[in-house]
Amino acid sequence: MNLYYLIGALLLLGDLSVAEDLAKLDKSQANGLQERVQQLIEISKKRGIIRFNSKTFKDLVKASPRNYSVVIMFTALSSSRGCVICRQANEEYSHLVISYRHSQAPPNRLFFGVVDFDEGSDIFQSLGLNSAPAFIHFPAKGKPKKRDQMDIQRLGFSAEAIAKWIAERTDLYIRVFRAPNHASTMILLTIIGATGILAFIKRNNLDFLANSNTWCALSILFVLFMISGQMWNHIRGPPFVHYTQSGGITYVHNSSQGQFVSETYFVMILYGLVILGVILLCEAGTVTDDKSGPGPGFRRIQAAFGLGLLIFFFSLILSMFRSKAGGYPYSFLFK
Numbered sequence: 001m002n003l004y005y006l007i008g009a010l011l012l013l014g015d016l017s018v019a020e021d022l023a024k025l026d027k028s029q030a031n032g033l034q035e036r037v038q039q040l041i042e043i044s045k046k047r048g049i050i051r052f053n054s055k056t057f058k059d060l061v062k063a064s065p066r067n068y069s070v071v072i073m074f075t076a077l078s079s080s081r082g083c084v085i086c087r088q089a090n091e092e093y094s095h096l097v098i099s100y101r102h103s104q105a106p107p108n109r110l111f112f113g114v115v116d117f118d119e120g121s122d123i124f125q126s127l128g129l130n131s132a133p134a135f136i137h138f139p140a141k142g143k144p145k146k147r148d149q150m151d152i153q154r155l156g157f158s159a160e161a162i163a164k165w166i167a168e169r170t171d172l173y174i175r176v177f178r179a180p181n182h183a184s185t186m187i188l189l190t191i192i193g194a195t196g197i198l199a200f201i202k203r204n205n206l207d208f209l210a211n212s213n214t215w216c217a218l219s220i221l222f223v224l225f226m227i228s229g230q231m232w233n234h235i236r237g238p239p240f241v242h243y244t245q246s247g248g249i250t251y252v253h254n255s256s257q258g259q260f261v262s263e264t265y266f267v268m269i270l271y272g273l274v275i276l277g278v279i280l281l282c283e284a285g286t287v288t289d290d291k292s293g294p295g296p297g298f299r300r301i302q303a304a305f306g307l308g309l310l311i312f313f314f315s316l317i318l319s320m321f322r323s324k325a326g327g328y329p330y331s332f333l334f335k
Contacts, residue, residue, distance in 0.1 A: 036060055037068060040111050048097045049073075050113040054120050061113070066140050069110050069170050074124060074134040076117040088157075088243045089133040090114075095159040099176045110172055135162060137169045156242050156250070160258055178238070185234060188225065220275060228268035233261050256325045267320070273313040280306025 040060060043050050052061065052072065061070050073093050075086045097112045115123050117132060127136070135150040135157070148169060155161045163174040232238075240261040242250040251262045284303035294302070315333035322328045322335070 032063075033065055033067065036063065036066075037108050040068070041107055044101075044107070044111055048101055048112070049094070050111060052113050052115050052120060052123075054122055057115065057120060057123055061138050068108060069140050070113055070138040071110065071166060072113040072115055072136055072138065074115050074117075074127075074129055074132055074136065076132045078116070078118050081117065083132060085243055086133050089152075092157055092159045092239075093135075093162065095178060096162050096174060096176060099159070099163075100174050102177065103174060105172055105174070110166075110170055133157065135165070137166070139169070156254075158239060158242060158258075160238075191221070220272075224268050224272055224275075227271060229259055229264040230268075232259065233264055252320060253324065267317070270313050270317050270320075273309055274317070277306045277309030277311075277313070280309065 036059070040050065050056075050060075061072070073089065075090060076083045077086055077090060093112075093114070100110070100112070117124055124130075133152070135152065136144055137148040137150075138144055139148065150157075150162065150165045152161075155165060159176045159178075163176050167173045238253075238258065238260055242253070242260060251260060251266065253259045253263060280302050284299045284306060312333065315331070318330060318332055319334040322331055
């Protein structure tokens with residue numbers, strides 16, 4: 001029996017020593033995690049975007065355990081690389097990070113970084129990346145999955161698109177703040193100023209203010225200004241166009257939740273031409289007693305031209321809306 005007690009005591013002492021070793025290991029890991037988080041927070045406060053090389057990527061991103069996520073843009077910003085789209089993506093990424101820093105999100109949950117090809121080509125190789133830019137989310141637990149790499153071919157790389165993708169991966173919602181676009185405001189102020197100057201010059205003859213055509217034109221301009229989304233541009237400050245990864249330019253946003261400045265100008269022109277077609281139709285059907293007016297033949301041509309404008313450009317508007325709103329069933333001349 002004494003032998004059994006002795007064996008049991010030795011086993012108990014062995015378990016205690018193992019438990020102590022495990023406790024020391026857990027404590028060292030916790031201290032290491034805390035040091036990494038503190039280091040990331042300090043760098044983020046200074047730069048916003050953390051520049052990773054091979055060593056810091058291994059120590060701060062690949063090391064475990066982690067209780068934080070890291071979003072990294074893989075790029076090639078050197079002028080010798082000739083990657084124009086990388087600089088454009090970098091501007092959008094910077095907008096996003098600035099917006100995140102001004103939000104109320106916890107500073108130790110999500111960090112933003114960048115890996116330049118010239119500073120970490122081995123990182124590109126280890127991740128199987130053969131093009132830039134690319135955005136990858138490194139979650140707090142486990143390795144990045146397929147959805148942790150952003151599909152910029154389909155989603156683009158605007159700050160709003162990146163913020164939406166991050167929200168899907170981390171449940172952190174970032175509202176992107178941009179400097180307001182003052183172009184539309186300047187146009188409106190120019191029109192108002194020109195109207196004021198004209199009224200001052202014609203102050204002795206203000207009959208044009210009582211002209212119904214003048215007020216109709218001003219009303220149409222105001223309606224076009226509002227329905228084309230100029231006020232949305234002023235509030236949200238979207239980019240003028242979107243540059244794709246292949247270097248192309250997209251003028252129309254592919255989602256009904258967003259728009260580009262150029263898109264609103266297209267919409268304004270299309271609606272203006274539709275209105276012109278309606279006006280021509282109305283004028284063609286207006287019969288007056290003035291014999292010096294246009295004859296029946298001219299009115300037929302005017303009506304046909306107005307109808308053509310109405311049908312053609314309204315079909316373009318339907319086609320544009322159909323491309324933005326998935327599942328919209330209606331179209332006319334164009335799909």
